[in-house]
Amino acid sequence: MTTDFKLLARDGVARRGVLNTAHGPVNTPAFMPVGTQATVKGMLPESVAATGAEILLGNTYHLMLRPGAERVAHLGGLHRFMNWSGPILTDSGGFQVMSLSGLRSLDDDGVTFRSHLDGSSHRLTPERSIEIQNCLDADITMCFDECTPWPATEAQAAHSMRLSMRWARRCREAFVDRPGYGLFGIVQGSVYPALRAESAAALTALGFDGYAVGGLAVGEGQELMLQTLDSTVPLLPTDRPRYLMGVGRPSDIVAAVRRGIDMFDCVMPTRSGRTGQGFTRRGTVNIRNARHADDPRPLDSECRCPACRSYGRAYLHHLFRANEMLGPILLTWHNLAYFQDLMAGLRDAIEAGRLADFAAAFEHREAEGDLESLVAVDAADDEPVERPDRGPDRGQGRSQNRNHNHTRNQDRDDD
Numbered sequence: 172m173t174t175d176f177k178l179l180a181r182d183g184v185a186r187r188g189v190l191n192t193a194h195g196p197v198n199t200p201a202f203m204p205v206g207t208q209a210t211v212k213g214m215l216p217e218s219v220a221a222t223g224a225e226i227l228l229g230n231t232y233h234l235m236l237r238p239g240a241e242r243v244a245h246l247g248g249l250h251r252f253m254n255w256s257g258p259i260l261t262d263s264g265g266f267q268v269m270s271l272s273g274l275r276s277l278d279d280d281g282v283t284f285r286s287h288l289d290g291s292s293h294r295l296t297p298e299r300s301i302e303i304q305n306c307l308d309a310d311i312t313m314c315f316d317e318c319t320p321w322p323a324t325e326a327q328a329a330h331s332m333r334l335s336m337r338w339a340r341r342c343r344e345a346f347v348d349r350p351g352y353g354l355f356g357i358v359q360g361s362v363y364p365a366l367r368a369e370s371a372a373a374l375t376a377l378g379f380d381g382y383a384v385g386g387l388a389v390g391e392g393q394e395l396m397l398q399t400l401d402s403t404v405p406l407l408p409t410d411r412p413r414y415l416m417g418v419g420r421p422s423d424i425v426a427a428v429r430r431g432i433d434m435f436d437c438v439m440p441t442r443s444g445r446t447g448q449g450f451t452r453r454g455t456v457n458i459r460n461a462r463h464a465d466d467p468r469p470l471d472s473e474c475r476c477p478a479c480r481s482y483g484r485a486y487l488h489h490l491f492r493a494n495e496m497l498g499p500i501l502l503t504w505h506n507l508a509y510f511q512d513l514m515a516g517l518r519d520a521i522e523a524g525r526l527a528d529f530a531a532a533f534e535h536r537e538a539e540g541d542l543e544s545l546v547a548v549d550a551a552d553d554e555p556v557e558r559p560d561r562g563p564d565r566g567q568g569r570s571q572n573r574n575h576n577h578t579r580n581q582d583r584d585d586d
């Protein structure tokens with residue numbers, strides 16, 4: 172055990188804690204912005220920090236192919252390379268090997284694959300993945316595993332999970348303990364409670380600095396995901412952080428925190444920010460929508476980010492319509508700030524013992540949606556050609572797009 176995790180408060184099974192790493196503390200529950208290629212797209216590191224983010228996620232697969240793990244090590248590690256002085260968690264590369272690379276062959280020892288960049292041949296094993304993450308100087312290293320595809324039969328999921336558990340043992344043996352640096356195991360087993368229990372038992376017997384729940388947000392939908400958390404989280408040690416990989420939508424995060432999850436990552440705030448989707452305290456808003464063209468109000472009147480403090484919806488709408496790069500930059504900044512504000516709200520609520528009230532208020536406002544502005548601009552909007560464009564706002568992320576968004580490539584991916 173080389174990273175220190177302190178629990179500060181509990182509300183039911185929800186936890187408020189601090190994970191101390193070599194590059195500083197992480198207040199939990201925490202959301203990790205995704206910095207796939209040694210950058211959170213469109214954001215300066217100091218801007219990311221200004222949103223309240225304390226830890227970033229980096230992608231082993233991308234960085235091993237370009238610029239190369241050993242090159243990053245020679246340049247002083249990923250923190251210095253990308254000018255981020257805070258903690259970094261790296262994934263193991265396993266997920267992208269399966270989802271991005273071309274020809275690949277999986278055997279009990281590891282995976283051989285071709286780069287999606289130039290077709291060159293590479294091999295990842297548990298030992299090499301740990302070595303790469305060490306080159307990157309990751310504060311939190313993830314075990315190399317196979318993210319079980321969805322859907323999978325119980326037999327397929329068992330085979331895949333047991334392979335990942337054999338690899339977890341090899342990762343544990345390959346990882347060199349250093350103060351402030353931790354190794355997390357990953358519970359697999361798809362949506363089968365008995366397999367999740369077997370996986371959790373195998374990992375806790377080995378002993379890790381934290382425990383991730385993997386193989387979710389791959390298309391199973393929120394209900395099955397939460398059922399799986401209900402059966403899995405109680406099996407994990409209470410004194411170690413728990414990380415739900417690749418999740419998720421704000422409603423997923425609130426629901427998972429209530430079930431005892433401490434850490435999250437997702438491409439959603441950054442990727443959606445680049446395509447014009449904003450997350451607000453009243454649900455999701457498509458800023459490209461014609462109803463914003465004359466609206467001088469901020470995207471989210473309660474948000475403290477630069478996009479909301481200094482610019483109106485009409486300007487953001489214009490930037491996206493004109494394909495100006497400032498549009499994605501401002502909306503990415505806003506979305507990251509929204510996610511961090513949500514986490515701060517959850518942490519405060521747990522400390523105050525009023526998480527249930529917080530969750531109820533969150534659900535109420537998300538369900539209510541951005542209706543106020545729909546009503547306000549309805550009369551003025553006389554451009555029939557734009558009307559089909561008005562649709563995407565109305566679902567507000569409650570029922571619409573739920574399953575659509577729980578796809579392998581949207582939730583659990585690199586960015």
Ligand SMILES: [Zn+2]
Pocket residue numbers: 470471474475476477478479480504505506508
């Ligand atoms: Zn904002």
